[in-house]
Structure formats: structure tokens, C-alpha cells
Amino acid sequence: MSSSDDDMPIRKGRMNGVKSQDHIPNNVDRALDREMPSNSDINPGVSVRMGPVEEEMEVDEPHSGAHTNGKRKARASLSNGKSYKEASASEEEDDIPLSKRRKTSKPKPASDSELSDDKPMARKTHAKKPPKVTAAQIGESSDSDTPLTAKLAKEKKQIEKAAEKTAKAIRAEEKNDDDAPLVKKKKPAASAKKASNGVKDESDDDVPLSRKAPPAKKAKGKAEPSAPAKKGKGKAVKAETEQDEDAEAEEEEYRWWEDPSKGDGTKKWTTLQHSGVVFPPPYEPLPKHVKMRYNGVPVSLHPDAEEVAGFYGSMLNSTHNVENPTFNKNFFGDFKEILDKTGHAKDKDGKTVKITSFEKCDFKPIFEYYDAQREAKKALPAAEKKGIKAAKDEAEAPYMYCMWDGRKQKVGNFRVEPPGLFRGRGEHPKTGKVKKRVPPEQITINIGKEATVPQPPEGHRWKEVKHDQEGTWLAMWQENINGAYKYVMLAANSDIKGQSDYKKFEKARELKKHIDRIRKDYNKDLRSGVMADRQRATAVYLIDRFALRAGNEKGEDEADTVGCCSLKFEHVTLKPPNTVIFDFLGKDSIRFYNEFEVDPQVFKNLKIFKKEPKKDGDEIFDRLTTATLNKHLSSYMPGLTAKVFRTYNASFTMSQLLQEMHSKGTIPEKVKDYNDANRKVAILCNHKRTVAAGHAGQIEKMQEKINGIRYQQWRMRQMMIDLDPKIKKKKGAEFFERPEDLDDEWVKQHQESLVTQEREKIRKKFEKENEKRVADSEKEMKSKELEERMEVADELEKKFKKENKTGKVEAEGKGITIEKLEANIEKLTERIEAQKLQLEDKDNNKEVALGTSKINYIDPRLTVVFSKKFNVPIERFFSKTLREKFDWAIKSVDENWKF
Known part of the structure; x- marks a missing residue:
């Protein structure tokens, strides 16, 4: 056994x-x-397609254990519809799938003897081919002769070369700094001074957090020297006073991102006060006339x-859940347990x-009752809805904020989850x-001493009261479905959450200094003779190149993610020559299906890792x-984990x-x-989503x-x-045609x-004015007033x-020419162009998780x-x-900042 196996825990x-x-x-x-064919056109590093497969192809024999019934639906190809900018492209070429246009040589079929190491192989399957990524999806012209996957793979290679160059430059610069005499290392006082808006000097961008000194704090009571104000300039003095006040307000703001040392220790707070949950x-029990029916007979149940x-009756309109056999089986199993404890049901005569x-x-009578309640709530006047909301906000006001080290911080999820039915995501077994x-x-x-x-609440007590200064949670409990712990934390825009995001992206920035060595090492270990080393190198390759999550240990009662x-x-x-198809339940039980072109060595390694006698269920x-x-x-780097690669790759790529972009218009x-x-x-x-x-x-x-x-233009x-x-x-008749x-x-x-x-x-304007009159203790307008106002709409209808x-449209408007x-027609043309851009953008984004990239992986x-x-x-x-949430990012950089 290799040394890397010695301390490895055995997975369940x-x-x-x-x-x-x-x-x-x-x-x-x-x-x-x-066995491996030589193919100079191989471009590993980009997803070929995503979704279920649809055509005949030479692949491994399908496995009964694969997740082929995922909730993700097959999607029509994005290339079917042209955007308004693609109208000039050849229709014949657009109808040809990108993969059909690729000029790659077909691999020579291997003989049975050559495939004996990885049986069974080469069985034809009929599956649904997922859509290709179109050129329009990345804002490029679709009429290029270069296949899109090849184009993106080439671009990815260039980005990786840039990453290697950047890493070497950073290390060289740090080495020069370390070797330089102390007198030369010392910077002039002027260059060390930060701009008042928190913008970092560009020369400071690549310095690790640990080596950055916190900014000097201004001593209280000491004013900085300034030029004397000129007498007799009242307006100037007033303006300067307002600027001073603004500056003082800015000074009072807690700019924690300018002090990298903050939050590095284990102690997160000194004093903490909050109101709980x-x-x-x-x-509230159902009215006596609303009863569940069993075998057609209305029955009474214990309140529990x-x-x-x-819970079940109120969601009969959620067909996605109530038509799911697993959902129904799990519900009824838990329902019967409660029925056994409470004595089941009683009929009208009191018989069990x-x-x-x-x-x-x-459960239909229950659904009808709750549905009627929902409709009644929707039909409430706006003033009454506002009153209900105001009362709720007032009751919850003490819980919305806490005092964290003397600073008022917003609390995130201070409400305890109400009871109900667990839904989960994807194909969750529970x-x-x-x-x-x-x-x-x-x-x-968790609170200060x-x-x-x-x-x-009266008659109850807390499980425990802690004073955990290393924790950033205010309250916690264990839920009964998965045994997971739920925490009440600060809101996303709080200092603590901001610091967490800041550190995450700074960790990704730190990785750019080591990425070339990591890639060089794992590419070398892809050919290692030690199985553990080769498996590790292959895994890091997949995580780095294709943003696969590392995956955690799972118990037998947990979702098979x-x-x-x-x-x-x-x-x-x-799939020879070098395509790997992944199909499994990923995070949150969401099906991950993707095809990747990989390095030939990685393809070979996966064949070895799947070699007989391995079969379904084996890792x-x-x-x-x-x-x-x-x-x-x-x-390689303290705190580096597999998930940092996703953040680094997205941020460095962006x-x-x-740096190459010149946006105009x-x-x-x-x-x-x-x-x-x-x-x-x-x-x-590879951040993708279903439509x-x-x-x-x-x-x-x-x-x-x-x-x-x-x-409107035509009119x-x-x-x-x-x-x-x-x-x-x-102007010509054509200009005026509809x-x-x-x-x-x-x-x-x-x-x-x-x-x-x-x-x-x-109608809405009328109701709003009436609400205002009631609030001001004035008399409401009568319905006759509404009828009179509706005459405007009646006139519009007559005009049409x-x-x-x-067939004629009369000119309308004062002084119309x-x-x-x-x-006005020209203005409408501009609006149309803007709307078309938005439509094209939205349609192009339907299979790409832009929000996920922008919020979680691209440095804000x-x-x-x-x-x-x-x-x-x-x-x-x-x-x-x-x-x-990203207030720290907005206030801390200017247009010259670099990741």
C-alpha cells in the first residue's frame, strides 16, 4: 500500500x-x-454537451444503477432559433449541428482482444442527445468555420497559459522583495497612504493578506493640517463644512476590508446581545365542518x-409533489405513526x-378550505394587507437586529421553520x-456572558445557553429529517458575512500564485505508477478543468448524492476516443449530466479505474x-481545498x-x-442549469x-x-405598411x-386614492366616481x-406635427432595439447559470x-x-483593480 493510503479513512x-x-x-x-487513437484535433477542457443523450453512439454498456430518470428535462437545441443579429448567417449551415461540422478523424475500432481489459464495451444505446452550446450563447458569431468546442478549448488554453505566467511573475516579485535590503523595502510614506474611498494601490493587488499591513488609524482629537480658510467667502465655507460632515460620516463607517487582520483569529466577538428567535x-384546528374523508366517510382526527x-391537503395543487410516489409513501408512513399514537380517526358516531x-x-375538503383562505387573503384591500404587514414587522422588529461588539448588525433567518412536509430538491429520498x-x-x-x-415562550425553557465567542451563530437546533443543524446567522450584508465572502475571494486570489505548480504536478502524476497518486491527480484534473465538486461522505440514510x-x-x-459522460445525483439531489472531452491520459486512467472485476456500486x-x-x-497553500478551484477559475477567467474588453454603445x-x-x-x-x-x-x-x-410605431x-x-x-407605401x-x-x-x-x-389608482383618504380620515369616493373615470377606457375601446x-388612425396629442x-418613431425604434437585446440575452442565458457565476464564483x-x-x-x-451584500466590493476598488 502506498504511503498516501496509510492515513486514509475507510469510506462507508x-x-x-x-x-x-x-x-x-x-x-x-x-x-x-x-488502444488510444492518435487524434490531433482533441481539445480537452470544455463541456461538449449537457443533458440526456439522444443518438446512437459507441459507449460503455449502460448500467442499471445510473440515474437515468432525473428530474431534469431534455431541452430543445438552442441553435434552433436565430437571434436578430444572426439573420445573415446561412440557413443551411445553421441547421447542421456543431458536432456534425467537426473535422475530426474517426478512430479505428478496436478489436475484441484489445478491449478485453475493460469489458463489457461497445454496445449501441438509444438515448437523447442534449443541446450543444451555441455560438450565440457566448455572444459570438455562429458563422465561423471553427467548431465552438475547439474555439473555447483554445481560449481556455490561452487563459491557462496566462495563469502560469501570472503565477511565475508573482513568485518572482515576492522573491525580489524578500531578497532586497530592508532599507530598499521601506516605501515612502506617501505611497503607503490609502485613498479615502478605500481603493487599493495597484502595486498592492498581488500581496497576500498576511503580508498587508492594516491602515494607520487617525488619532482621536487630532485634526490633520489643512490650508486656512479664506475670509469673506461664505458659500465656500459652507460647502467646506458640508464636505467635512460628509467626511466625518464616512470616517465613522466601519470599513473592515481595509484592515485585513480583522477576523483572522478564532475569537469572533467580545460582546453579543440579541432577542432570540x-x-x-x-x-389552529380546522372548522368542525371541514374533515378528511376516508373511504368516502368524513372522519375526525386528533389535532396532531x-x-x-x-400539510398534505393544503398542497394538492402541487402536482410535482403529490404525484411523486416517494413523496406519498414517505408522507403516509409518518402520518400512520402519528395516527397510531393518537388513536387513528373517529366517524360521526364516535366509532374508531x-x-x-x-x-x-x-384530502380534498382540507385543500378547498385552505385554498379559500388563500384567495380571501389575496382579496383583502391593500390598506388591510399593509396593516397586517405593519403589525407583523412591529412584532418581529426586536429580532431583526443584534448588537455585535457594540455595532448594530442585521440578523438573517431569525424565524424558526414552521412544521410541514419536507420537499427537498431533485430526487431526494426523504x-x-x-x-x-x-x-x-x-x-x-449563543449570547454574551x-x-x-x-x-x-411561557412554560418553556431553552435547551442550553452558550457563550461561544468562536461561533458566528446566534441560535441553533437539530431538525428531524436529516439530523442536520440549523443555525440563526447574521444577514448577508453584515460585517461577518462580508468578511467571509472577502476571505473566500482572497483565498482564490492567493491560488493564482500556486496554480502553475499544482497543474504541473497533477499532470505529471497522471502517469504515476502508484494507484493512489494517479487517482488523486485524475480527481484534481477533473475538479480543476470541469468544476466538479469534491463530494463528501454519505451515510446509508442520506440522499445518494x-x-x-x-x-x-x-x-x-x-466514449472513445476521449469523451467521458458523467451521470449522477449531485448537490441537493440535482442530476448532473455532462459530456467532457478529456486529455487522452485521463481517459486511459478512468479505463484503468473501471477495470474488471469492478462493477456497479464499486467506487x-x-x-x-x-x-x-x-x-x-x-x-501547496494553507487552507486550499477543492472548492477554491471553482472560485479561482471563474474569477481569473472573468x-x-x-482586460481584453472594449465595451461601447x-x-x-x-x-x-x-x-x-x-x-x-x-x-x-461548466456552470450550467436546466431551462x-x-x-x-x-x-x-x-x-x-x-x-x-x-x-405603436405603425399607428x-x-x-x-x-x-x-x-x-x-x-416616403413610399412600404414605410407605412403594417x-x-x-x-x-x-x-x-x-x-x-x-x-x-x-x-x-x-381601478388601482382609484383604490389607492381611497386608501389614502381613509388613512387621512377623509370621506371615501363613491363607486360613481370610478364609473366616470372608466369612461377614458371606454373611449379608447371606441377609438380602436x-x-x-x-382603416384610418386620427392624429392625437396637442400640437402634433x-x-x-x-x-417619437425614432425613440420607439431605440426601445425596440433595447428590448431585442434583452430578449436575446435572456434566451441565450436559459441554460447557463449566470447568477451562480456572478454571485458565488466571480469576485464581485x-x-x-x-x-x-x-x-x-x-x-x-x-x-x-x-x-x-457586496458593499465591501463596491467601496473598495476602482476601475484599475485586478484580480
Whole structure:
């Protein structure tokens, strides 16, 4: 056994499976080398496709254990629809899939004897081919002769070369700094001074956190020397005073990111005071006339059982769950346990009715009751809704903030989860199980020693009160489904959460100094004779190149989710010459299906790791665990784990793209440029998603909005004819024709929707004014006033009917002229172009997880750099919540900052 195996924990179930041999004989390597075809067109490093497979292909024999029934639906190819910018491309070429255009030589089929080491092989399967990534998805022209996968692989190689060059430059610079005499190392005082807005000097960008000195703090009570104010300049003095006040306000703000030493120790706080948690309201029994039916007979249940029946009954409209056999089985199993404890049900005569069959249970009366309640809540007047919300906010106000080291910090999830049915994500095996109500007796409070401990609800007590200064949690409890611990933490925009994000991205920045050595070493170890070393190198290759998660240990009662280190025989299919197909349940039980072109050596290694007598259920990386992998990675850099690679690769790639970018044009065009770069990062780093269920509807709405603007333009052109009939001859009849796709039927439907929208607008305004009158203790307006206001919509309806009948559109508006109409038409053209950009952008993004890349993996400071460099408001990239979360990033860099 190799040394790397000695301290490796045995994974659960490992001893029952087949384990790889300690060393790989040279003759095995040589035999596989002869099998591997030489192909100069191989471009490893980019996902070929994602989703279920659809065509005949030569692959490993399918395995019964593979997850082929994942919830992810097959998606139509994105290349089927052209964007408005692709209209000039050849239709014949667009109809040909990208993979069909590739000019790669077909590998010569291997003989049966050559394939004897990896039986069974070469069975044809009929599966659904997933969509290719189109050129439009990354904002490039689709008419290039170069296959997209080859283009992206080439770009990825260039980025990796840049990464190698960067790493060597950083180490060389640090070596020069270390070798330089102390007198030369000392920088002039002026250069050490930071800008007041927290922007770092560019020369400081690549210095590790541990070597950066915190900024000097201004001594209290000492004013900095300044030029004397000139007398007699009242306005100037006032302006200076306002600036001083603004500067003082800025000074009081806690800019923790300028002090890298903050948060490095284990002690997270000195004083902590908070109000505890908010519990869900107690269960309110159903009215006596609302009963579950069993075998057609209404039955009464104990309140505990009735509450659980209500969990299921209230969600009958969620077909995704109630039509899931696993969900129903788990629910009914837990329901029967509660029924056994509470004595089952009673009929109208008080006789016991034992509930044993799920199929005989009818929850419809419960659903109808809760559905009616939901509708009644929706129908409440806006003023009443506001009142309810205000009362709730007032009751929860004490829990929303805590005092952390004397600073007011927002608390995140201070509400204890209400009881209900566990849903999970993907194909979770415990979906449908009952989430029990959490009492105070299960909750541990974390608070300062000198602080006042919050009072639990009357008649209850806390499980425990701790003073854990190393913890950043305020309260915790263990839920009953997976036995996981739930924590009440600070909000995303708090200092502590911000520091956590900051450290994560700084850790990724630190990795750029070591990435070349790591890649050089794992490429060397891909050919190691020691099985453990070769498995580790192959795993790091997959994690680095394809953003696979490392994967953690799983118990028998947990979801069968896996990552790279825990991949099993059936999760990996090998397709010659160098394509690897992954199919498994990943994080949150979401199916991961992807095809990757890999380095020939990696393909060969996976064949060795799958070599007989291994079969379904046996682990591929049987001499590797997440713990040993991370231990190895930490030898390059303290704290380096497999997940840092995802952050590093996304951020470094985006950084390289930004340096080469020259964004011009309107704000929407610049936003699209950013999204194109983000999309490229998501594709290169394999951050993908399924098409959202409502995507087609959203695209249709956006197209309808564009069509509505086009209709406006047409009406304005008709108004021009009304003002000057001769203009039709001057500009040509074609200019005034209605677009063919906006036919009579579409026009009629659109006009009806415009009238409906106008009526809704009038009604809402009327209700809002009435609410204001009530709030101001004034008399409400009568319904007659609303009827009079609706006359505007009635007039609009009459006008449309007249236009349809006569075929003429009368000019409207005060002082309307041909020139004004032409100017308005031009403005509408600009709106159409902006809307088309947004539509194209949204459609291109449907299979790429831009949000995941932008929020979790791309350093937010890079988005800020783009915003400042190209003068695009940061609001176009970050919502209010994200602006609060990334406040440190927005305030700490300028357009010259580099990752």
C-alpha cells in the first residue's frame, strides 16, 4: 500500500466493494496506449454537451444503477432559433449541428482482444442527445468555420497559459522583495497612504493578506493640517463644512476590508446581545365542518394528526409533489405513526376508524378550505394587507437586529421553520416526510456572558445557553429529517458575512500564485505508477478543468448524492476516443449530466479505474477521499481545498476577459457585453442549469412587448398620413405598411389587452386614492366616481373599433406635427432595439447559470471594475440585496483593480 493510503479513512461501504491494486503495471499502461487513437484535433477542457443523450453512439454498456430518470428535462437545441443579429448567417449551415461540422478523424475500432481489459464495451444505446452550446450563447458569431468546442478549448488554453505566467511573475516579485535590503523595502510614506474611498494601490493587488499591513488609524482629537480658510467667502465655507460632515460620516463607517487582520483569529466577538428567535404560530384546528374523508366517510382526527393531514391537503395543487410516489409513501408512513399514537380517526358516531390505505384518503375538503383562505387573503384591500404587514414587522422588529461588539448588525433567518412536509430538491429520498415543530427545548442560544438572555415562550425553557465567542451563530437546533443543524446567522450584508465572502475571494486570489505548480504536478502524476497518486491527480484534473465538486461522505440514510471523489462505476461512461459522460445525483439531489472531452491520459486512467472485476456500486476513486485530497492540496497553500478551484477559475477567467474588453454603445449594449463575458465564464467553468419551466412564457411576453411597440410605431405612421396624405407618396407605401406578423387577429387581441390594462390602471389608482383618504380620515369616493373615470377606457375601446372599421388612425396629442411623430418613431425604434437585446440575452442565458457565476464564483470586485470602467450603474448588475451584500466590493476598488 502506498504511503498516501496509510492515513486514509475507510469510506462507508468501501470494504464491501472491489478495490484497485496498489500499483499499475507497465504492461497495462502500454496496452492502453496502443488502444488510444492518435487524434490531433482533441481539445480537452470544455463541456461538449449537457443533458440526456439522444443518438446512437459507441459507449460503455449502460448500467442499471445510473440515474437515468432525473428530474431534469431534455431541452430543445438552442441553435434552433436565430437571434436578430444572426439573420445573415446561412440557413443551411445553421441547421447542421456543431458536432456534425467537426473535422475530426474517426478512430479505428478496436478489436475484441484489445478491449478485453475493460469489458463489457461497445454496445449501441438509444438515448437523447442534449443541446450543444451555441455560438450565440457566448455572444459570438455562429458563422465561423471553427467548431465552438475547439474555439473555447483554445481560449481556455490561452487563459491557462496566462495563469502560469501570472503565477511565475508573482513568485518572482515576492522573491525580489524578500531578497532586497530592508532599507530598499521601506516605501515612502506617501505611497503607503490609502485613498479615502478605500481603493487599493495597484502595486498592492498581488500581496497576500498576511503580508498587508492594516491602515494607520487617525488619532482621536487630532485634526490633520489643512490650508486656512479664506475670509469673506461664505458659500465656500459652507460647502467646506458640508464636505467635512460628509467626511466625518464616512470616517465613522466601519470599513473592515481595509484592515485585513480583522477576523483572522478564532475569537469572533467580545460582546453579543440579541432577542432570540421567532416561533411559528400554534396550530389552529380546522372548522368542525371541514374533515378528511376516508373511504368516502368524513372522519375526525386528533389535532396532531389533523395538522399533518393539513400539510398534505393544503398542497394538492402541487402536482410535482403529490404525484411523486416517494413523496406519498414517505408522507403516509409518518402520518400512520402519528395516527397510531393518537388513536387513528373517529366517524360521526364516535366509532374508531383505522386508517391503513393511502388510496382511501381524501384530502380534498382540507385543500378547498385552505385554498379559500388563500384567495380571501389575496382579496383583502391593500390598506388591510399593509396593516397586517405593519403589525407583523412591529412584532418581529426586536429580532431583526443584534448588537455585535457594540455595532448594530442585521440578523438573517431569525424565524424558526414552521412544521410541514419536507420537499427537498431533485430526487431526494426523504421527500414527503414530516418536518416536526421545533420547541424551545431543542434550541441552543449563543449570547454574551454579560448580555440578557432572551426569554423563551411561557412554560418553556431553552435547551442550553452558550457563550461561544468562536461561533458566528446566534441560535441553533437539530431538525428531524436529516439530523442536520440549523443555525440563526447574521444577514448577508453584515460585517461577518462580508468578511467571509472577502476571505473566500482572497483565498482564490492567493491560488493564482500556486496554480502553475499544482497543474504541473497533477499532470505529471497522471502517469504515476502508484494507484493512489494517479487517482488523486485524475480527481484534481477533473475538479480543476470541469468544476466538479469534491463530494463528501454519505451515510446509508442520506440522499445518494456524489461528487468527484465518491463517483461510482455506473456514474461514468467512456466514449472513445476521449469523451467521458458523467451521470449522477449531485448537490441537493440535482442530476448532473455532462459530456467532457478529456486529455487522452485521463481517459486511459478512468479505463484503468473501471477495470474488471469492478462493477456497479464499486467506487472509481477507491483510494481517495475528500479529506486526503484536501490535505494534499493544503501542502501547496494553507487552507486550499477543492472548492477554491471553482472560485479561482471563474474569477481569473472573468479577469482575463475584462482586460481584453472594449465595451461601447448604450447601457443595454454594455450590459449585454458583461453578460456575454459572464456567459463565457459559466460555459468555460461548466456552470450550467436546466431551462426554467416558465422560460418560454417569459420569452413570449417579451416578444409581445416588442410587438406592442411595433404596433405603436405603425399607428404613428398612420397619423402622419392623417396630417399629410401626400407623405405616403414621398416616403413610399412600404414605410407605412403594417408588419405582416401583426395581422388583424393579433391587432384585435392587442387592442383588447390595452383596454383591459387601462381599466385596471384606473381601478388601482382609484383604490389607492381611497386608501389614502381613509388613512387621512377623509370621506371615501363613491363607486360613481370610478364609473366616470372608466369612461377614458371606454373611449379608447371606441377609438380602436373606429380605426378597425375605417382603416384610418386620427392624429392625437396637442400640437402634433410630422416632425414630432418622426422623433417619437425614432425613440420607439431605440426601445425596440433595447428590448431585442434583452430578449436575446435572456434566451441565450436559459441554460447557463449566470447568477451562480456572478454571485458565488466571480469576485464581485470584477463586476464593480466593469461598472466603473464602462460607466454602467452597478444597479444593472446587483439588486439592492446584492449591493448590500457586496458593499465591501463596491467601496473598495476602482476601475484599475485586478484580480
